[in-house]
Amino acid sequence: MEGGFDGAGAAEVVAELRESFESGRTRSFEWRVAQLKGIARLIVEKEAEITAALDDDLAKPQIESFIGEISMVRESCRFALKELKRWMKPEKVATSVTTFPSSAKVVSEPLGVVLIISAWNYPFLLSIDPVIGAIAAGNAVVLKPSEVAPATSSFFARILPDYVDNSCIRVVEGSIPETTALLDQKFDKILYTGNARVGRIVMTAAAKHLTPVVLELGGKCPVLVDSNVDIKVATRRIVAGKWGCNSGQACIAPDYIITTKSFAPKLVDALKITLEKFYGKDPLESADLSRIVNSNHFKRLMNLLDDEKVSGTIVHGGQRNEKRLRIAPTILLDVPSDSLIMKEEVFGPLLPIVTVDELREGFGLINSKGKPLAAYLFTKDRKLEEKFVKSVSAGGMVINDTILQVTNPRLPFGGVGESGMGSYHGKFSFDAFSHKKAVLSRGFGGDVSMRYPPYTAHKQKILRGLITGNIIAVFLALIGWTRH
Known part of the structure; x- marks a missing residue:
């Protein structure tokens, strides 16, 4: 959208979308399918442009763009098209003797006009995946891509209208003023992906209109590593989840490791071997590592790394190139709990390791912080696994791997507490943008006088x-x- 977008412009966009929604055009199965097929066609026809935009924004390796963004959106679209008729079908429920004779059902109806504010780290996936859910549920949609990923944002503004119904689905580009103007409007649902500070701003704005929100906010995602693991497999999966996801710039990337003091040296050595195997002796030159998104985030990460409280804890990496916005995969051992890197979400290629005497001590350490979006455990001990699932609160969990929970459309994706509220993916996306309307039906027979006065x-x-x-x-x- 062109410059000069303000409160009046935002109001106009929302009014136009509301008019389209109230006309009923978004409610039909046929309209929803046509939009989803349009997005599926966009992915096929514009894959090269999507990949180029992700490269411009993040220097994201092509294979990472395909696996972590393009293929996941394609699968999300395919899954929605396959399941949509079933999702839309009213759900019959049992009735009680109080309403006998009667029938009852739950009807999923679209909420109306919804706002999706996406993040920069997976700018294609985190924009279009919730849009798929909103469309599947029959809503009109405003998509506000992140200005921190300008190439992808521009792609959506230029290309998306060619593939979907622009009278019901709009893209608004811009930064804080444009987002603020949108948040001043009355929407029927807002989904925001980002950090907790902005999440509070979004929630405050939504409260003025009693607008429900889904907030996906990240957090410090822990990885507990037991000494009984297959260390070669475990380190590969940790490295892939940490540095293979935008160089750690991912909300579900491992943020820190907890392991025992006795096992830590062996784990560090194995991580070093895996990192060199994946990214070479000079990782700053690796074509398989994304760069840091911009200079502000680079400086933020350097503040974490240069904190005097972590001085002497770097056991691997630490190299940086500010001009190219690159930081080598870095491991820190026995990092103090009061250091900046243990207080803030890392969101970058730095991985602190905290050691404990017994691994179960890590449960309390995790629960002493804000609830994370994801928590990971590597172990062969089934009792420890059961205790971990019961004792640790997180948006989602994976045992003996990392990040793969987002690839299953039958699992909800969302946070809890500081890491967010609500969830989406697959049918959970459809449900997130639907109102579950209760419908009870009765005939005129079976009417009894005892329910009416006088009450003898x-x-x-x-x-x-x-x-x-x-x-x-x-x-x-x-x-x-x-x-x-």
């Missing part, structure tokens, strides 16, 4: 028995029997 003692006995489920009392009251 005889009627009260029958009603009390019906409500409490005491069928014997109802029977006795009906035959006029009383106790003496």
